[in-house]
Amino acid sequence: MFDPSKSSTYRTLPYSSTTCKLVQDTTKDGDNCEYTISYGDGSQSQGDLSEEILTLDSTNGSSIQFPRTVIGCGRRNTVSYEGMGSGVVGLGRGPVSLISQLGSSIRGKFSYCLASTSNTSSRLNFGDAALVSGKGTVSTPIFSRGAVFYYLSLEAFSVGNKRIEFGSSSSESDGEGNIIIDSGTTLTLLPDDVYSKLESVVAHEVKLKRVKDPSNQLSLCFESSFHDLKAPVIMAHFRGADVKLNAVNTFVEMEERVVCLAFMSSKLTIFGNLAQINLLVGYDLEKKRVSFKPTHCTNQ
DSSP states (O other): OOOGGGOSSOEEOBTTSHHHHHSSSEEEETTEEEEEEEOTTSOEEEEEEEEEEEEEEOTTSOEEEEEEEEEEEEEEEEOSSOOSOOOOOOOSSSTTSHHHHHGGGGTTEEEEEBOSSTTSOOEEEEGGGGOOOSTTOEEEEOBOSSSSOEEEOEEEEEETTEEEEOOGGGSOTTOTTOEEEOSSOOSEEEOHHHHHHHHHHHHHHOOSOEEOOTTSOOSOEESSOTTTOOOOOEEEEETTEEEEEOHHHHEEEEETTEEEESEEEOSSOEEOSGGGBTEEEEEETTTTEEEEEEOOGGGO
8 A cells, every 4th residue: 555655755746736737626625636536336446536656577587667646545435336546547548547647658568467366466467568469369359439449340249159249229320439448447238228137038048046246236136156157158249359258257256155247237238347257458549449369368
């Protein structure tokens, strides 16, 4: 956990600063710029907009420093699912996201590999080290539908021989940029009609006793340990890229012997981070594409 009182290079930004004006939801706290940011899964952070030296390891073993990196020092944080994380890194298109601040030094490239266990660190690469290629790699275009998020085109899901189309009734009429890919949102959020059809197909495939989610958040849950769950493979069909989703991507253990489908009906449409576990996910903003490669991320 970051303790700003122990840093000689940390400083809060004033409310009158240009940087404060770039952040959408800010208020004045004394002279300081206080931010509030909310995420698609209901997580929220509130605290001081600040500057600090960011130090990253490089592939040659040395360290690279980025002075005066803008960070949010959160004092009041709520998360939708408890975990080992101590914060959220902004990888979007926003003016003060980490990607925007690193700028030309990474040539528009970054990648991450999200591990399936909370006691293992996940890997985040920038620049040439973020290239995703080789056997099993598939790529899909990024569409410009806004200034902050990365939009992909999801054409359908399939479970066995059942295909659930992502039709125009639940997305943009041309199908371009109908879902956000987000590493900061836990669940995958879908329009009502798509979620309802997917839930129905999965419920038919899983031959286990249905139970209620103890948190009352998820609607399709079964009595089982995660280890004993025989979940069907779900394929996500993006434009030009079919991505295989295994049980670790599609189910979450809510408590002992209660596992739930990690998808939710929502007005927002987001491909969340559980769905991206054990995938090397690479972004090339110059070529405007996202690449996926099945990878055992705990070994990275």
